[in-house]
Amino acid sequence: MFCFQCEQTAGGKGCTRVGVCGKDSRVANLQDLLLYQLKGIAYLGDQHLKQGKKIDQYTTRFMMDALFSTLTNVNFDEKRFVEYILEAQTVKENLKNQVGSLQNVPAAVDYRAPEDVEKMIEDGKKVGILADEIDEDIRSLRELLIYGIKGMAAYAHHAARLGKQDENVNNFFFTALARTLDNNISADELFNLCMELGKMNFRCMQILDEAHTQTFGHPQPTEVLISKKKGPFIIVSGHDLKDLKDLLEQTEGKGINIYTHGEMLPAHGYPELKKYKHLVGNYGGAWQDQQKEFDGIPGCILMTTNCLQKPKDSYKDRIFTTGVVGFDGVAHIEEVDGKKDFTPIIQKALELGGWQEDEEEKKILVGFGHHTVLGLANKIIDAVKSGQIKHFFLIGGCDGARSGRNYYTEFAEKTPKDTLILTLACGKYRFNKKDFGTIGEFPRLLDIGQCNDAYSALVIAIELAKVFNCDVNDLPLTLVLSWFEQKAVAILLTLLSLGLKNIYLGPSLPAFVSPNILQVLVEKFNIKPISNPEKDLNEILSRK
Numbered sequence: 364m365f366c367f368q369c370e371q372t373a374g375g376k377g378c379t380r381v382g383v384c385g386k387d388s389r390v391a392n393l394q395d396l397l398l399y400q401l402k403g404i405a406y407l408g409d410q411h412l413k414q415g416k417k418i419d420q421y422t423t424r425f426m427m428d429a430l431f432s433t434l435t436n437v438n439f440d441e442k443r444f445v446e447y448i449l450e451a452q453t454v455k456e457n458l459k460n461q462v463g464s465l466q467n468v469p470a471a472v473d474y475r476a477p478e479d480v481e482k483m484i485e486d487g488k489k490v491g492i493l494a495d496e497i498d499e500d501i502r503s504l505r506e507l508l509i510y511g512i513k514g515m516a517a518y519a520h521h522a523a524r525l526g527k528q529d530e531n532v533n534n535f536f537f538t539a540l541a542r543t544l545d546n547n548i549s550a551d552e553l554f555n556l557c558m559e560l561g562k563m564n565f566r567c568m569q570i571l572d573e574a575h576t577q578t579f580g581h582p583q584p585t586e587v588l589i590s591k592k593k594g595p596f597i598i599v600s601g602h603d604l605k606d607l608k609d610l611l612e613q614t615e616g617k618g619i620n621i622y623t624h625g626e627m628l629p630a631h632g633y634p635e636l637k638k639y640k641h642l643v644g645n646y647g648g649a650w651q652d653q654q655k656e657f658d659g660i661p662g663c664i665l666m667t668t669n670c671l672q673k674p675k676d677s678y679k680d681r682i683f684t685t686g687v688v689g690f691d692g693v694a695h696i697e698e699v700d701g702k703k704d705f706t707p708i709i710q711k712a713l714e715l716g717g718w719q720e721d722e723e724e725k726k727i728l729v730g731f732g733h734h735t736v737l738g739l740a741n742k743i744i745d746a747v748k749s750g751q752i753k754h755f756f757l758i759g760g761c762d763g764a765r766s767g768r769n770y771y772t773e774f775a776e777k778t779p780k781d782t783l784i785l786t787l788a789c790g791k792y793r794f795n796k797k798d799f800g801t802i803g804e805f806p807r808l809l810d811i812g813q814c815n816d817a818y819s820a821l822v823i824a825i826e827l828a829k830v831f832n833c834d835v836n837d838l839p840l841t842l843v844l845s846w847f848e849q850k851a852v853a854i855l856l857t858l859l860s861l862g863l864k865n866i867y868l869g870p871s872l873p874a875f876v877s878p879n880i881l882q883v884l885v886e887k888f889n890i891k892p893i894s895n896p897e898k899d900l901n902e903i904l905s906r907k
């Protein structure tokens with residue numbers, strides 16, 4: 364196996380024996396084969412589009428879901444990848460029939476997957492990241508594009524589940540992925556595709572924002588309990604608000620408390636979710652703490668998306684997966700005819716009985732999406748003009764286990780009292796339970812939401828730039844980002860494609876970015892690797 368798609372890759376170079384994430388080499392090879400199948404489908408889809416035809420819903424949704432399943436910390440279940448690979452074969456054959464005969468097609472198009480898993484694994488070994496003899500920079504840009512495509516697939520999947528799609532976004536999965544089969548593609552073309560992906564992902568996050576806000580209302584500032592309550596419970600993790608809503612409906616009146624976990628925390632701000640009294644609070648920290656926090660827990664956990672870690676035996680019987688998530692030996696809740704029946708997890712939670720006592724109450728504040736923040740725009744502008752707010756920091760992104768990530772905690776702590784901190788995604792758990800005080804009537808820490816709510820942050824920045832009549836790069840705003848997996852890659856490409864410069868990025872730079880490509884990114888966008896909080900803060904605040 365060879366995988367270097369995420370930040371925690373072994374030795375900062377690549378996982379070769381087993382993933383640091385826990386993905387074993389069999390699953391890694393199967394994921395490589397699935398991606399190869401998807402590239403073949405993409406090529407045919409691209410031809411289909413060139414013939415002026417539309418790609419059907421089933422094929423599009425299969426593409427999104429299968430891509431999503433290969434993201435870091437999503438699915439570790441060999442069986443599920445075997446099923447995806449075989450289903451991909453059928454999808455490919457269907458498309459072939461529709462496209463008609465083609466000459467000189469890439470091998471992925473005519474490749475036929477064997478039924479036998481051992482043979483699949485052998486084939487997977489031949490089509491991994493290092494299979495093609497191509498220049499290091501081309502490989503780097505190609506993988507950058509693929510990870511961006513994977514990240515966007517996750518967001519498109521969520522939007523589609525709530526009935527929102529965009530044809531251009533959908534088609535881009537096929538047209539862009541098809542280009543990754545071309546070994547003669549130029550670096551310029553790949554770079555331009557990465558920028559195009561960034562713009563497409565902006566649109567994709569916009570439709571997801573519409574899907575969330577039209578279904579659940581605009582997030583409102585909301586206090587969230589972060590201490591335990593007595594009684595049976597289910598902890599819901601991941602990003603899928605629809606799963607949470609469905610579970611809230613099915614648990615109503617059953618005496619079960621629902622807690623959010625990880626990236627589900629922002630759910631508390633949405634009117635159509637917070638109206639459920641049994642959505643009682645948020646449990647735990649970021650994803651990498653789950654093995655400790657779920658250890659022997661007297662309740663259930665539902666993983667709706669990443670980030671899943673290998674469950675310990677002490678809770679393997681009470682953690683459930685759904686959607687594209689999976690782990691060998693963990694119960695999975697299937698969607699049947701558009702509905703999920705959560706009865707098994709509900710029964711198990713009741714059986715386990717839950718916590719015996721209430722903990723002393725502690726609360727944090729969430730719910731500062733673009734609607735709320737822009738509603739305060741006049742006051743924010745006045746505060747900036749009067750010098751009450753000197754600078755804005757967006758400190759956000761994904762969390763992870765590396766010690767270098769303390770940088771973000773320290774950075775947030777060291778920001779001067781006359782600066783406002785915006786945050787999003789799971790990286791916020793490094794500091795979101797600290798008291799940063801207020802500036803006038805504003806809390807100094809405003810939680811915008813999940814990683815996909817980077818869209819909200821961009822809307823806020825773009826609108827503020829309009830009011831101040833300046834370029835976004837000239838706002839008193841600095842982005843201090845932490846990345847971990849491929850959704851973060853998609854968001855980073857979005858920020859770059861919109862022309863955002865001077866982004867501080869860490870905790871380490873992607874292993875898949877070659878020295879030459881890094882140089883291009885630094886030259887074009889002045890991306891800065893994080894150094895230490897004092898030094899970076901001084902540099903930022905002393906700039907003009």
Ligand code: FSO
Binds near residue numbers: 670790
């Ligand atoms: Fe985090 Fe995991 Fe949202 Fe990621 S929970 S790391 S970027 O999956 O998606 O921020």
Ligand code: SF4
Binds near residue numbers: 367372383385386
């Ligand atoms: Fe390694 Fe990350 Fe790939 Fe897992 S997803 S195998 S940790 S690079």
